[in-house]
Amino acid sequence: MDPFIVKAIQLILSLSFLIVLHELGHFVPAKLFKTRVEKFFLFFDVKFALFKKKIGDTVYGIGWLPLGGYVKISGMIDESMDKEQMAQEPKDWEFRSKPAWQRLIIMLGGVTVNLVLGFLIYMMIMFVWGTAYVGPEEMPEGFAVVDSFEEYGFEDGDRILEVNGKEFENSLDINKHLFMRDVQNITVLHENGSEETIAIPEEIGTQMFEQGIMQPFVPIMAPVLDSVPTGLAAENAGLKKNDKILSINNKEIGYWHEIAPVTSENKNKEVELVYERNGEIKSTKITPDEEGKIGFIKNYDFDVQRKKFGLVQSISKGFDYGYWTLRDYVYQFKYVFTKKGASQLGGFGAIGGLFPDTWNWYGFWNTTALLSIILAFMNILPIPALDGGHVMFLLYEMITGRKPNDKFMEVAQMVGFFLLIALVLYANGNDIYRAIFD
The missing domain is CATH 2.30.42.10 (PDZ domain)
Known part of the structure; x- marks a missing residue:
């Protein structure tokens, strides 16, 4: 099967899974607090829906525009901009009639589900597949090193022994650690058999990003x-x-x-x-x-080792992996606000590129866990129209005792919505531009 089709199928399946569970994160607490949910949709039903069915007070359906999904909660200022409903007297079953703490739980539900889901998937991966690693013994040829890193003392053929004075289990992770973590020194075994501990400059990750050197260490392998x-x-x-x-x-x-x-x-x-x-x-x-x-x-001409874990260990290792995945993503998010970082933003094409060319469940679940954690972080950003925007206004209400008026919320929601649309168009425009001109 064509790799593009394989990636597209994985992307649609993964996003559908994540969107439905995210919206369930809002839906379930809303129902628990006896708040009416008018719609529950996978994808957006602009003008029409591919499928819909009303059960009780809620219309469940699938839209035709695959840019996300939503739940429409009665008495809430959201992307539906239902001013007619908001102009009426509040009903007991509406979102706006509920205590602030209940509204906060409802709004945090989607982010919480995505975050917990990402961690759970990583725990499952650790239990089923374990972790793969390549130590210095499995890399007899060592790494090829870019010229700028040779200035620090690295040489072609170096093998990584320690990072910050501790044994470094997976040599293939060295580039990621240099870019996103606090690496102060690296101990290497040179080709001539001598060991050397090399100091790493501060802000090495920023230097790598600005110079476009994201893979300073590349395994030396025969081109087979x-x-x-x-x-x-x-x-x-x-x-x-x-x-x-x-x-x-x-x-x-x-x-x-x-x-x-x-x-x-x-x-x-x-x-x-x-x-x-x-x-x-x-x-x-x-x-x-x-x-x-x-x-x-x-064709990796070195042995990739695999470490398997029991159930209890998988929980601990999966949580640790999820934590560092979230922490690394938050750390590199700062580059989005640079000119170069903004030019590298990607849309659905870039997301689809994260999936493997050929179907395998390990690759699918690993990428799905990453996307789940990314969605959790992006949704909690304090931008109106995102969950984080609603949370920001709710926290303001709980701290000050004053609720922002409906007119202000409508304007904020509209501004946030257009900002998100602009961002989606820009990111996907970058994908198209790269496909045509790069």
Whole structure:
């Protein structure tokens, strides 16, 4: 199946799952506090719905516009902007008639569900699949290091032993830690057998971001193909599993990390690729895509170790992994407010790209857990029209004892709604621009 279709199916399935559970987070406490819920929709039903059915006081349905979902709670100023209802006298079963603490719980329900769900999925992943890691013993060739990091004392062939004086279990995580965590020093084993502890400059993550160096350490591996997904350039060029890349565009390729610089220079340009198959030298024409990729999967020539956990350990490890996932995302969120960060914002295309090219449940659930935690964080931001905006006004009411008037809430809701629409258009516009021009 075409990788685009595989990613699209995973994206729709994952978002549908997360949206329904998020809205249930609002729906359940609303019902518990005897608040009427008029609608419960997956996707938006602008003008019409693909499916709808009324059960009791609530219309359940599926809209045609897959930009999210919603519950319409009676007596609440939301994206429906139902001014006629708000102009009437408050009813006992309306949101606005409930105590502030009940309204706060209702509004926090969706975020809480997404956050808890993300952690639970990570716990399930730890129990079913455990964690994969590659230690220095499994990487006899070590890392290739970008030029700017050689200035600190790193060398090609280095193997990571410790970070901040502690054993570093998974060497492949070093780039993530440098970018998003407090790395003060790294102890490496040089190719000549000597060990060295190298000090890392402060704000190294910011420097990496500004310089566009997000992978300063790349594993040194032979350029042998593990597999070739269908529908991509590599398959169209006739490449197969176990082919060894020898050169691209007349540039000799000795290791895997030497491929990306060549293909990135030749995006959407046809190049000649020379490879070895069963001892025979062959060549083919191939065109890297707009991201500089040619569609094959690495054959890791080192052993990936896997650590399995029991039920109790899985809970602890899953919680820890969820915490660091949330913490890392919050940390890197600051880059959104830079010119470069804003230009890298992505919409549904970028989200779909997080899923694997071929279906596997581990990749699906891992990405779904990440999206669940991202949705929780994004929804709690204090922006009108988001859950966080409602929470902000409710906290103001609980602290001051004064409720913002309906006119102010309507204007705030409208401003927040248009801000979100603009952000969605901008992010998806970035996806389109990159697909056409990059």
